Amino acid sequence: MTTPTRPPGTDRIRTAWDTLAPGFDRYTTPHTMRFGEQVLAGTAIGPGTRFLDVAAGSGALALPAARRGARVVAVDIAPAMVERLAARARAEGLEDVRALVMDGEHLDLDDDTFDVSASLNGVSLFPDLGRGIAEMARVTRPGGTVLVAAFGPPRKAEFIAWTVGALRAAVPGFAGLPADPPPLPFRLTDPKRLAAVLREAGLADVTVRQAVMDMAFASATELLDTIRSSHPLGAQWIAGLTEARTAEVRQILEGMFRERSGGAPGAVLHTTMNVATGTPQGTPLGRDDTAPGHTARARPRSP
Template identity: 55%
Template sequence: MTAKKLRETQAAWDEVAAGFDEYATPLTISFAEMALDGVDLGPGVRFLDVAAGSGALSIPATRLGAEVVATDVSPAMVELLAARARNEDLTDLEARVMDGHALEFEDDTFDVSASQNGVSLFPDMQRGLREMVRVTKAGGQVLILAFGPPTEAEFLAFFTGAMQAAVPGFDGLPMDPPPLPFQVADPEKLRAQLADAGLNDIQIDTETWEMEFQSATHLWDVVVNSNPIAVALVADLSREQITEVQDILDAKLRERAGESGPAVLTTRMNIGIGTK
């Protein structure tokens, strides 16, 4: 990544960091806790989290006793991640600003290297994966959590449907090629990426992530703070259009929730694990 591109990427993620930490990370932690069952963690295990955001994967890994190093290109994300660790007195979690395309670690440093909706967003995902493999010890594991098809991400379908109904000319996300978060939506594409990066004994599982939304505002806040792509989607909306989108979302969520309680929207996720 060029110095200019690195600065642009840092700025884009810094802009959404506070909202990401407040809205996206709490939802994502629960899925991470489930996915971590697939790797060997415990006291003494050195665990690397690449493109860690504000800690949705790092925090539960540290709770399980691993010695965690979390990296992210965004200084704001790293500050928020470190704050989460301090709030829980998690002393075995180190947070560092770092470009995942060029990890500043020696070869064969970690027992497990992982990324949740992180490396799978890289324009050069293969380079990021190869870096993760490089710093993983022989016999160690690499874990990748990535979105399945956008058509099976209900939070996105609800949001884009409301946008299409409220905003003239909004056609939804371009899908040819798909947005980077969905570049390995096909499990076989994820398998091929992991194999090309040098991993063996690859296992790809698909799991359903159940996301609870308390209100239309909650869903709006999660989506628009989840990625710079979402920021661009809503940047030119008027206050009236935002209100209309949220009104439509409110009706959709009420219908899903039934009589009471939060609305549960499901998202298909791919979990890939390989051994170096």
């Protein structure tokens, strides 16, 4: 089994995430939403805050922000993700949530619109990472906050590391995660690199802290379902298994779970996350916003 490293085009990205949306919403979002609540608990987001969730999935940051009273716009390139986010908002009676299909590298939103723009394991997956963060900075008011949360090292993402270990034990020749270059979810594992990317997008007062996302799995089967639905790469890993190999991988994981939890079938796995924030400063005098690598703050966009 091999793992591709070249990012696919926009249409393929949209199709892949549309396909994963039902499983992602069922298995992945409950974990990431709990972490989203944890991340936002340390912010000043409250009633009236204008909040943007970029590459929102089915609402891991958008819905916790809305519960705190924020006026939320959530965008994602995959229509199926947007539909599920909107359905979650309706089910909770969260009326101030706008869920829109939109490419995060080309936000069709006005400059200086939001108090906080955030992305959880979203913008880090963009083919053009710098443009994605620059767009978040553009639509955030000067003095506001841009927040980007992304995976730390793969070995500290236990739900992935455990699955890779079980696959290597059960599947001869399983390649695992490529290291050079790493897959997109792990391109910002170095806090210094993450900070540099935010500064390159024109953000000031950049800070990066580490936080732990705890993921409680009831069984090894639930873990494999989560891996299958969390990312196209994980879907490829599981789809490539025969029924016998799947059973073997599950048996290995069950043993690891029992060891972690003292004999119980489930376990809590831990994932280190890098959480970065920065502050837009407005358009510096004399800057050429038409120069390559710059995104003009002053050009109009439709709401």
